[in-house]
Amino acid sequence: MKTPLMWRVFVLSAVLAQGLDAWRSDHEECALPLKHFKYISPSGYGEKCITYTNVTDAFHEACRGILGIEPGTDDLTDIQLDNFGDVIQETTRILCDWFGLTKDQVRSLLPIINTANTDIGSYCPKELKSYPGNDCGNGIGFRSADGRCNNFVHPHWGASKLPFKRFIPPDYGDGIKSIRTSITGFPLPNPRSISARVHKDIARPHRTDITFMFAAFGQLIDHDLTLTAETKDPITRQEIKCCSGASHPYCIPVNVPTDDQFFVGSHRQRCIDMIRSLAGVNIDCPLGPRVQTNALTSAIDGNFIYGSNENVAKKLRSFEGGKLSMVPVLAGHRLKPILPPKKHQPDDGCIRPHPDLYCFLAGDNRVNEQLALGVLHTIFAREHNRIADELCAINSHWDDERLYQETRRIVGAMIQHITYNEFLPKLLGKHTMRKYGLELSPTGYSNNYDPDTDITIPAVFGAAAFRFGHSLLPDAMERWSVDHKFLGSRRFSEMFQQPYDLHKPGWLDQYLLGMVNQASQAMDDAVTSQVTNHLFQEPANDYGKDLASINIQRAREHGIPSYPAWRQFCKLPPIKSWSSMLTDISNATIKAYYDLYTSPEDVDLWSAGVSERSIEDSIIGPTFGCIIAKTFSDLKKGDRFWYENPGLPNSFTLEQLNEIKKVKLSRVICDNSDNIVTIQPFALEQPSQYKNNRVSCKGYLLPQMDLWAWKEYTGCCSKKKVPNPNNPNTQIHKVQVNEWNKEDDNLQKFIQAIAVNISSSKPNSWK
Ligand code: HEM
Ligand SMILES: *[C@@H]1O[C@H](CO)[C@@H](O)[C@H](O)[C@H]1NC(C)=O
Ligand SMILES: *[C@@H]1O[C@H](CO)[C@@H](O)[C@H](O)[C@H]1NC(C)=O
Numbered sequence: 001m002k003t004p005l006m007w008r009v010f011v012l013s014a015v016l017a018q019g020l021d022a023w024r025s026d027h028e029e030c031a032l033p034l035k036h037f038k039y040i041s042p043s044g045y046g047e048k049c050i051t052y053t054n055v056t057d058a059f060h061e062a063c064r065g066i067l068g069i070e071p072g073t074d075d076l077t078d079i080q081l082d083n084f085g086d087v088i089q090e091t092t093r094i095l096c097d098w099f100g101l102t103k104d105q106v107r108s109l110l111p112i113i114n115t116a117n118t119d120i121g122s123y124c125p126k127e128l129k130s131y132p133g134n135d136c137g138n139g140i141g142f143r144s145a146d147g148r149c150n151n152f153v154h155p156h157w158g159a160s161k162l163p164f165k166r167f168i169p170p171d172y173g174d175g176i177k178s179i180r181t182s183i184t185g186f187p188l189p190n191p192r193s194i195s196a197r198v199h200k201d202i203a204r205p206h207r208t209d210i211t212f213m214f215a216a217f218g219q220l221i222d223h224d225l226t227l228t229a230e231t232k233d234p235i236t237r238q239e240i241k242c243c244s245g246a247s248h249p250y251c252i253p254v255n256v257p258t259d260d261q262f263f264v265g266s267h268r269q270r271c272i273d274m275i276r277s278l279a280g281v282n283i284d285c286p287l288g289p290r291v292q293t294n295a296l297t298s299a300i301d302g303n304f305i306y307g308s309n310e311n312v313a314k315k316l317r318s319f320e321g322g323k324l325s326m327v328p329v330l331a332g333h334r335l336k337p338i339l340p341p342k343k344h345q346p347d348d349g350c351i352r353p354h355p356d357l358y359c360f361l362a363g364d365n366r367v368n369e370q371l372a373l374g375v376l377h378t379i380f381a382r383e384h385n386r387i388a389d390e391l392c393a394i395n396s397h398w399d400d401e402r403l404y405q406e407t408r409r410i411v412g413a414m415i416q417h418i419t420y421n422e423f424l425p426k427l428l429g430k431h432t433m434r435k436y437g438l439e440l441s442p443t444g445y446s447n448n449y450d451p452d453t454d455i456t457i458p459a460v461f462g463a464a465a466f467r468f469g470h471s472l473l474p475d476a477m478e479r480w481s482v483d484h485k486f487l488g489s490r491r492f493s494e495m496f497q498q499p500y501d502l503h504k505p506g507w508l509d510q511y512l513l514g515m516v517n518q519a520s521q522a523m524d525d526a527v528t529s530q531v532t533n534h535l536f537q538e539p540a541n542d543y544g545k546d547l548a549s550i551n552i553q554r555a556r557e558h559g560i561p562s563y564p565a566w567r568q569f570c571k572l573p574p575i576k577s578w579s580s581m582l583t584d585i586s587n588a589t590i591k592a593y594y595d596l597y598t599s600p601e602d603v604d605l606w607s608a609g610v611s612e613r614s615i616e617d618s619i620i621g622p623t624f625g626c627i628i629a630k631t632f633s634d635l636k637k638g639d640r641f642w643y644e645n646p647g648l649p650n651s652f653t654l655e656q657l658n659e660i661k662k663v664k665l666s667r668v669i670c671d672n673s674d675n676i677v678t679i680q681p682f683a684l685e686q687p688s689q690y691k692n693n694r695v696s697c698k699g700y701l702l703p704q705m706d707l708w709a710w711k712e713y714t715g716c717c718s719k720k721k722v723p724n725p726n727n728p729n730t731q732i733h734k735v736q737v738n739e740w741n742k743e744d745d746n747l748q749k750f751i752q753a754i755a756v757n758i759s760s761s762k763p764n765s766w767k
């Protein structure tokens with residue numbers, strides 16, 4: 001094919017960018033021989049190959065000269081990455097057209113082509129190359145901020161800003177990027193119809209004894225694992241309003257059926273806002289179907305506290321004593337510091353009734369989504385600062401950086417321990433814990449590190465399986481007193497993205513006590529209307545969005561295959577007919593599916609997953625149980641920094657490890673609340689007289705880590721490592737930090753005054 005002039009200019013700049021060595025003149029070279037698979041040439045001429053020139057030609061046709069990045073650009077923003085990903089998918093589609101490839105060929109063969117030999121290669125940024133000069137040499141002792149180099153052979157495994165992995169190939173409508181369709185080729189049933197029919201608001205308390213803290217901790221862990229890169233306004237980071245006419249190509253609003261009693265009947269709303277997640281690009285920039293980007297590091301490492309890249313991590317630190325920035329606004333009430341205000345892009349994920357009112361800043365941007373997250377974020381940030389202070393007293397020769405990193409390592413280990421010791425056994429049950437090797441050794445090391453296991457989170461986990469928690473939500477958060485008496489409650493719809501109650505003296509403790517006393521809702525197909533009708537409701541409205549519809553639509557636009565495909569992946573009895581669902585799902589729900597879907601093959605995973613009856617001693621059904629267990633198994637085996645690993649430069653000493661294994665969530669709550677005196681030992685389960693009776697925070701029944709295990713005996717020859725005061729970097733930080741705090745003092749006083757005013761202007765909003 002002849003290359004038009006404009007393209008030659010492109011090719012030439014690509015050549016210069018790559019260096020002349022890389023230019024192999026033979027671009028007629030075969031990129032993918034077609035003879036090895038069943039292939040019928042659409043032109044009838046019997047092409048033997050897809051050549052590199054074909055790929056380059058398709059690429060230029062796809063981007064039509066507008067890519068928004070220059071060849072050789074590194075550190076792409078998420079929008080640039082999305083553009084690039086979008087063009088790569090379009091290239092895939094064009095090649096699919098030209099060569100008449102099947103869906104299977106698109107997903108299994110096109111990714112084999114080495115795009116480094118095409119013009120795509122010159123745009124592939126450094127951070128997406130499998131060996132970017134492989135600089136994992138240093139930093140073996142501590143996790144990097146963006147998770148890179150956890151695995152030495154595959155430095156990108158589990159790093160932030162990379163795509164989710166796939167357990168099974170994606171299922172897009174067109175095989176490449178469009179939203180999933182029915183096996184008949186027609187669109188799937190309307191997500192809101194499924195939500196309204198199957199995921200009704202029926203209050204059933206959980207048959208086991210889990211507290212709301214169980215759901216809240218689950219969400220916190222999710223925010224350590226996944227945040228799918230979202231399409232937002234690039235400047236304000238506000239949502240794009242597809243329902244009010246924004247014509248973004250990624251708009252996929254849910255059209256509410258006319259017979260909907262709530263949205264149409266009561267509020268005349270025909271549309272629920274929704275937009276596709278950003279496209280991502282896989283490592284080495286291959287062709288193939290659409291992928292989505294995980295903005296977080298995969299490993300359980302406390303990134304919701306620390307951030308998932310160096311820039312965010314720096315913004316959160318105080319650079320003194322290894323601590324995080326927190327503000328002592330409630331010090332006058334003798335209460336501990338709270339999280340700092342989010343002043344950059346303040347409207348991102350935050351509803352602000354007044355321009356001087358701010359939400360909180362933390363390592364994960366969803367900290368303000370609902371109050372329970374704000375509560376737990378505060379507790380864990382305080383825990384970091386508490387430990388840093390103690391370590392500083394024990395090892396006075398450690399500088400800020402050392403204190404920060406050592407503390408971060410301990411806090412990350414504590415989160416791993418609580419997750420595998422308290423949360424997962426309750427969620428998955430004994431049998432599944434054992435089957436997937438998730439059990440901890442009671443004391444000491446466990447030697448299971450497997451460098452061939454990829455810790456990258458699978459797409460299905462974030463888009464469907466770990467969203468099981470949406471079924472557990474009650475409709476309000478309770479506040480309880482220090483002697484465990486109910487004080488009041490606040491509906492979720494009143495505090496989505498409005499965490500202002502945490503400015504009120506004493507309320508953090510009251511919410512914490514509420515979370516450990518209040519029961520969770522049952523794990524079933526019912527979901528509270530607080531999230532199916534009122535999600536992110538603005539103060540002026542009586543309706544919001546529908547999370548169940550969004551979950552269903554989200555998985556479809558991520559190409560997550562249907563429920564039967566996951567049953568097969570999990571080696572569970574196959575779903576061949578409606579009646580084969582009876583073993584795990586109730587008659588009524590199957591009847592609803594029968595009315596809504598054309599075929600059992602089409603049923604959406606999230607909907608069926610939450611509707612499955614839970615297996616014996618667990619909270620969750622077999623399909624979600626399998627997907628979640630497999631994910632957490634990879635996270636345990638494949639994490640070089642797994643806290644039980646022995647013999648690595650980053651390993652804890654045996655003594656230190658056994659201190660970490662003493663930790664319980666209740667201990668963290670006791671140590672970092674303002675004034676909690678008693679609590680049940682297992683905070684994820686309700687207190688009960690015989691099994692989980694409340695104990696004193698001070699007593700031996702809630703053992704404390706002894707941080708003297710971290711004492712570094714430096715001996716006689718120790719050299720104190722003091723930061724160089726002449727180092728310009730240290731000076732700049734000092735100045736910035738001080739100014740910032742001063743400014744905040746006044747601001748925070750003001751915020752507090754406003755918060756009190758807002759609460760007194762809404763006398764009916766809590767009992
Ligand atoms: C009041 C509580 C909660 C609210 C308001 C909430 C809301 C949301 C929203 C709005 C999304 C993004 C939906 C989308 O656009 O695709 C989401 C995603 C998600 N939620 Fe929840 N959620 C809550 C509780 C939970 C709980 C308890 C869990 C788990 C135990 C959970 C797990 C997840 C997961 C895994 C995602 C996907 C995150 C991603 O990859 O971006 N959520 N939730
Ligand atoms: C692919 O490239 C070869 C030469 O490299 C050319 O002969 C052929 O026509 C191209 N095919 C298509 C479909 O463009
Ligand atoms: C569910 O349906 C099956 C088959 O139609 C029937 O045998 C069974 O009794 C039903 N169960 C309930 C609880 O209605």
Ligand SMILES: *[C@@H]1O[C@H](CO)[C@@H](O)[C@H](O)[C@H]1NC(C)=O
Binds near residue numbers: 750753754757
């Ligand atoms: C709070 O309300 C009082 C009385 O209504 C008013 O005088 C005061 O200015 C308000 N404070 C703020 C910060 O808005």
